Amino acid sequence: MLQSSAYLAAEKKVAIAAVLTASRLCQSVFKTLVSSETVLKGDKSPVTVADFAAQSLVNRALQRHFPNDAIVGEEDAADLHADPALRDRVLALVNANSGEAAVTGQEMCNFIDLGSSAGGSVGRFWTLDPIDGTKGFLRGEQYAVCLALIVDGKVELGVLGCPNLPVDLSKPDGERGSLFVATRNGGAYQRSFSSEILHKIHTTNADKASNTKFCESVEAGHSSQSDAANVAGLLGITQQSIRMDSQCKYGILSRGDAGIYLRLPVSDTYEEKIWDHAGGSLIVEESGGVVTDIEGMPLDFGVGRTLKNNKGVVAAGKLIHTEVMEAVNYLLE
Numbered sequence: 001m002l003q004s005s006a007y008l009a010a011e012k013k014v015a016i017a018a019v020l021t022a023s024r025l026c027q028s029v030f031k032t033l034v035s036s037e038t039v040l041k042g043d044k045s046p047v048t049v050a051d052f053a054a055q056s057l058v059n060r061a062l063q064r065h066f067p068n069d070a071i072v073g074e075e076d077a078a079d080l081h082a083d084p085a086l087r088d089r090v091l092a093l094v095n096a097n098s099g100e101a102a103v104t105g106q107e108m109c110n111f112i113d114l115g116s117s118a119g120g121s122v123g124r125f126w127t128l129d130p131i132d133g134t135k136g137f138l139r140g141e142q143y144a145v146c147l148a149l150i151v152d153g154k155v156e157l158g159v160l161g162c163p164n165l166p167v168d169l170s171k172p173d174g175e176r177g178s179l180f181v182a183t184r185n186g187g188a189y190q191r192s193f194s195s196e197i198l199h200k201i202h203t204t205n206a207d208k209a210s211n212t213k214f215c216e217s218v219e220a221g222h223s224s225q226s227d228a229a230n231v232a233g234l235l236g237i238t239q240q241s242i243r244m245d246s247q248c249k250y251g252i253l254s255r256g257d258a259g260i261y262l263r264l265p266v267s268d269t270y271e272e273k274i275w276d277h278a279g280g281s282l283i284v285e286e287s288g289g290v291v292t293d294i295e296g297m298p299l300d301f302g303v304g305r306t307l308k309n310n311k312g313v314v315a316a317g318k319l320i321h322t323e324v325m326e327a328v329n330y331l332l333e
Helices: 009-034 044-066 079-080 082-095 105-113 134-139 227-237 248-256 276-286 323-331
Strands: 070-073 122-132 144-151 156-167 176-183 188-192 214-216 261-262 289-292 313-317
Touching: 009 044, 009 079, 009 144, 009 156, 009 176, 009 276, 044 079, 044 082, 044 105, 044 122, 044 134, 044 144, 070 144, 079 082, 079 105, 082 144, 082 313, 122 289, 144 214, 144 276, 156 248, 156 276, 176 248, 176 276, 214 227, 214 248, 227 261, 227 323, 248 261, 261 323, 276 289, 276 313, 289 323, 313 323
Parallel strands: 070 122, 214 261
Antiparallel strands: 122 144, 144 156, 156 176, 176 188, 261 313, 289 313
């Protein structure tokens, strides 16, 4: 049953505005710090500055509009308290990009630390990854600002801002800046950063996995790429995989650029963070796809800051998810 278009209308409006503000801040940081400074290998200072600033801006907006909602954020302000020079650098960036009254360093840190909630299965909370895909950010490739609203353990709203993602992947030199949004039972939509017009999106309608392609992480440490390659072989997939960082992968899956996204475990003990999957998983589901763990179980966002009840992620178009699951299970048995 479709929800009324008024469902979470206020939350959606605030979330889109906050994600766009944070995304544009990140674009500004890349242009002024990464492009103009010589970033030494292993130097993450530009992305650190952007991370803190983006979380401060988003949390400030959430607190102003929904003061009773908790927030599960990736960052805390401990490093800023320990490094006044870094704090001042982040503060200058926040005040230059917020479009609102200036805040003090302490106020900014307080906004960042609003993200300390433990989450859980009761009530409302937001989960935020201010920059998902830090290496992609530093390379000038794909990263995302990811925000989701979780109510009683279920993701009800997801917004992804993907500053470098082409609006049309077949036109890599065309307009960049893709924003994805979905509400539960309300469908999934895409818009560009430059236009408020929302376009409904759909996952692939392919009924055989061999007619699709994978999207997977650039970083081998995030998912077993060798296992993914073996799954692709079992499924008869010959098309080149799309490799990119961040939840942008959920975005391209939701609009049919790829048919399968696997995040296969690289260790028995690793627990996925909820902010890495909440928004993207809902957007794929609302665009007609299926998202489970490697055992076919729904992702459980109600047990804290991690997906401790799940192992890995299997996301695919509805008509091929079962086929993909069979190949994954065969391989991992």
